[in-house]
Amino acid sequence: MQQIITYRPAQVSDETAIKALIRAVNINPIGLKWHRFLVAVDENGELIGCGQIKPHWDGSRELASIAVQKAWRRQGIAGAIIEQLFANEQPPIWLTCMDKLIPFYEQFGFVEVMSGDGRSIPLYYRFARTFFKPIQKLSRIPGYLAVMVWPGGH
Structure with a gap:
């Protein structure tokens, strides 16, 4: 049922x-x-x-x-x-997720923004990525923290 x-x-x-x-x-x-x-x-x-x-x-x-x-x-x-x-x-909408979840969010139109493209990433997400790195190392979380953006559409 x-x-x-x-x-x-x-x-x-x-x-x-x-x-x-x-x-x-x-x-x-x-x-x-x-x-x-x-x-x-x-x-x-x-x-x-x-x-x-x-x-x-x-x-x-x-x-x-x-x-x-x-x-x-x-x-x-x-x-x-x-x-x-x-x-x-209205776009853009941002998110952070572990890299293994990238394919899930891509189906909704999100695209990953690479770290070399730092100027286009809002300051909040640049800080989040910086602060997460030592936490990830200490806790041995596999993968990396991805920053993604929904520019609109699917």
């Missing part, structure tokens, strides 16, 4: 579940303001996925906090969240 999934703007009552999901999938927990989130809920109202467009101090905007409960993955939920978040946004 097909489960019914509803996508909607987050409500204050979703805040705890959003933070729990972000912790569970081990992604950046900074800047989790519930009012920026779009959530996916099952037919019982349980949060199964989320994502946000997060503004930064340099004026850039980031697709961030894309997360789906493990039991619900590979069903198009993250993609539906991304598509709905983009419906009201």
Whole structure:
């Protein structure tokens, strides 16, 4: 039987579940303001996925906090969240991800911006890349932190 999934703007009552999901999938927990989130809920109202467009101090905007409960993955939920978040946004939209996730985001029109192209990368992402390198070395995280941009379209 097909489960019914509803996508909607987050409500204050979703805040705890959003933070729990972000912790569970081990992604950046900074800047989790519930009012920026779009959530996916099952037919019982349980949060199964989320994502946000997060503004930064340099004026850039980031697709961030894309997360789906493990039991619900590979069903198009993250993609539906991304598509709905983009419906009201103008490019460019930026993101950071581990390099293994580049192919996932490319299907939505994101392109990787290489580090040699530093002047076209907003300051926030240049700082993020710089600060992540020593953390990555110390924790032995494989791969690298990619910076990607959605210039519009697919």
